[in-house]
Amino acid sequence: MTSTSTQMDLTSEPSPMSRDDAIAHILRTDPRFEIVDTTLWGNPFTVFARAPDNLRTLLQEAVASYPQRELLVYGQERWTVEEFASAVNRTAHILVTELSVQPGDRVALAMRNYPEMPILLMAIVSVGAVVVPLNAWWTGEELAFAVSDSDVHTVFADGDRYRALSTHVDDGSVTLVAIRDASGPVHYSDLLSRCASEHWPDIPVAPDDDFAVMYSSGSSGRPKGVILTHRGAISSVHSWKMGKEVAALMDPQAAAEQAELPAFLIVTPLFHVTALHSVFLQGLALGAKLVLMYKWNAEEAATLIQREQVTRFVGVPTQSAELISAAEKLDISLDSLETIGAGGAKRPASQVLQLAGQFPKASIATGWGMTETNSLGILLSGPEYVEHPDAAGRLTPPLQEMKIVDANGDQVPTGEVGELTVRSPANMRGYLNLPEETRATLKNGWLYTGDLARVDESGLVYILDRKKSIIIRGGENISCLEVEGALHQHPAIAEACVFPVPDDRLGETVGAAVYLHEGSDTDQTDISDFLKQRLATFKVPDRIWFWHAPLPRGGTDKLDRKTLQRLCQNLDEE
Incomplete structure (x- = not known):
């Protein structure tokens, strides 16, 4: 009897854990996610002890782990991780030797979703410079404002952005480097063809150095430059990486059925944190194939998902709805999808049920995050999301803290509405050139999000509205x-x-x-x-x-x- 019992235990499936037990187990047993307390900018934070120091190290770890795995796909163009890193290092050499970019300099990217966007971004941050992704939908005047506001002297731009900028920065103070269909005296492809160096940059990059200035959408007044650090971005990516381990312990059977090689479709612009952080950078850390779309087209997205066996789709809710229609029109099952996520806006509750019905094998998910938090925030997926389609989700472990406060900054009782505030090393360092707005938003390490929310006794967070989107009738x-x-x-x-x-x-x-x-x-x-x-x-x-x-x-x-x-x-x- 004893022998039979032992044999049954060895062959049985792992028992699902609760969320809290899974988090505790990983923190106790997995050294990758060891956490320690420290002080940043005069405030206490919990940080990862063994996460990559910077984004260059993140890429180096990817090369060491899976050099020949396919990383980036754009039409007929394809890069392995090693080939991508080679392009990054050659570009980094160009930045230093040809364009005189120094650590701390800000370099802008003004383009749609071309492969050059992630290559240039990783090259810029690898030499200790700061990337400034510009909104490709802006007018020339708006682009020029951000270039001036961030004190940028080098801009890489595709055709439309190059033409829009050239009429606003024609005094010689800014070097415009042409990309793809842009025409100009300095073209990226010419510079790249002259460079053979593939060595990693030998330039120190500290965890708390700035990695980016990303501009908010500017729904009221001028857009605000959000200053983000390497530690901030890595904190988000490493938290999501741990989140996958938590999910696997909570549902071992679903984890066992997932594809061996993940593939993510990038459908939203890389100049925003949804695509840059939660898709590109997270995909890089997880060894995912990243399929890049120049711009959104639902039927093309459905075709790419089928052809490239995409496992994860993240877009705004309207894109999810259009994907449903495209799949029906093309008679494509899209059965490779394991996750259909939404970011940027709240998904209508009716769409949650529709997606769950049409894609029963996929986990329907939603997320709340901000540029100011490096996209880290609140997540909800699977059956719990279907049961609570109006909820935003639960705080992403293990670094974040959350309080919902009243107008005086005092925490409100569970269930009552107040302003959502979050504290973690993923928070921004501040707003560029806006000290008063920085002080109003960051208080003792807490970021005041401007979102009205409530949390129930189970810990589910409900985002009700923006403070400034309340109608008082x-x-x-x-x-x-x-x-x-x-x-x-x-x-x-x-x-x-x-x-x-x-x-x-x-x-x-x-x-x-x-x-x-x-x-x-x-x-x-x-x-x-x-x-x-x-x-x-x-x-x-x-x-x-x-x-x-x-x-x-x-x-x-x-x-x-x-x-x-x-x-x-x-x-x-x-």
């Missing part, structure tokens, strides 16, 4: 996201955005812009009757504007609430 606070969520449940509505409308009597009333599904037909009375079954009457929009095209979006592909508010009000004045 006759003294009643109304969440724009709550009304938008109800609008998205209407079968005719494809997109909806809610905003305040000035009112002489009530101060503000609720306004909404909607874009209907093709072939749909409805009016304000029908929508109002529909909403009154789901919302208190005072939350139902007093005015709805119907758009005949997709609603305007900002640089991060979020709906541009301020612009829509202004455009709709202008329509009434015409």
Whole structure:
């Protein structure tokens, strides 16, 4: 009996652990994720003791671990990890010898999702310089502002960005280096062809050196440059890496069924943290194949997922919805997908159930993070997300702390609404050239996110709205996201955005812009009757504007609430 019992124990499947037990087990047994307490910028933080010191080391570890594994795919162009590192090192040599880039210098990238973007980024940070990814959707004036604000003297730009910048930085103070379809006296491909050096840069890069200045979307006023450090980016990547180990202990069977080689599709712009951090840098750390799209096209994405056996898709919620339609149209199962994530905006609850139904083998996931947190934040996936589709998720272990506070900075009781604040070494160092805004956002190591949230007794966090996206109607606070969520449940509505409308009597009333599904037909009375079954009457929009095209979006592909508010009000004045 004893012998039989022992044999059964040896062949049995590992028992699933609870989330807390899995985290504790890894911290106790896995030296890769050892944590220690330290002081940064005069504040206490918990940090990883054995994580890579900087992003160059992250790449070096990838080369050492899987040099011949395919890393980057763009159309017919393909790079192994070793080939990618070779291009990075040759580019690093160019930066120093041809362009006189020194440690601490800021170098801007103004381009769409070309392979040169990650190659240049890794080369810039490998020589101790600071990368400034510019929003490729900006006008020439907006690009020039960021170049001036960040004191950049070298910009790598593709065709459209090169032409837009050349009329604004023509005084010789900035060197424009042409990429791909750009034409100019200095072209990246010419510089690369003259360089044979593939040695790793012998330039010290400390963990708390700056690695990037990434500009916020600038929904109000000028965009803000967010200063991020190597430690901040590595803290995020290493936390996500540990998260995979936690998930495997919580669901050993699902982990055993995952593909041996992960493959990620990059569909959002690399000049934002969703693609740069949570897809590219995380993929580099995990040994994933990274399939790069120049710009979003749902049918092309579905074809790439099938051809390259992509296992992880992360995009804004509208891209998930369009992917469903494309898969149905092309009759593609997309059964290689193991994760379908969303970032940048909250996914409508109805879409969570739809995705779970159409892709039963995939874990449907959502995430909350900010440029200011190196994208690290709150995650939710799998059955728990399907059960709580309105939730943002749980804090990512093990470095982050969280408090929800009132207007005085005091923590509110569980279940009550307040401002979400987070503390971790992944937080930004500050805003570039904006000391007052930095002090208002960073207080004793805590980052005040500007998001209104509540947390339930189980630890699930619910993001309710931005503080500045609250409509105050006759003294009643109304969440724009709550009304938008109800609008998205209407079968005719494809997109909806809610905003305040000035009112002489009530101060503000609720306004909404909607874009209907093709072939749909409805009016304000029908929508109002529909909403009154789901919302208190005072939350139902007093005015709805119907758009005949997709609603305007900002640089991060979020709906541009301020612009829509202004455009709709202008329509009434015409």
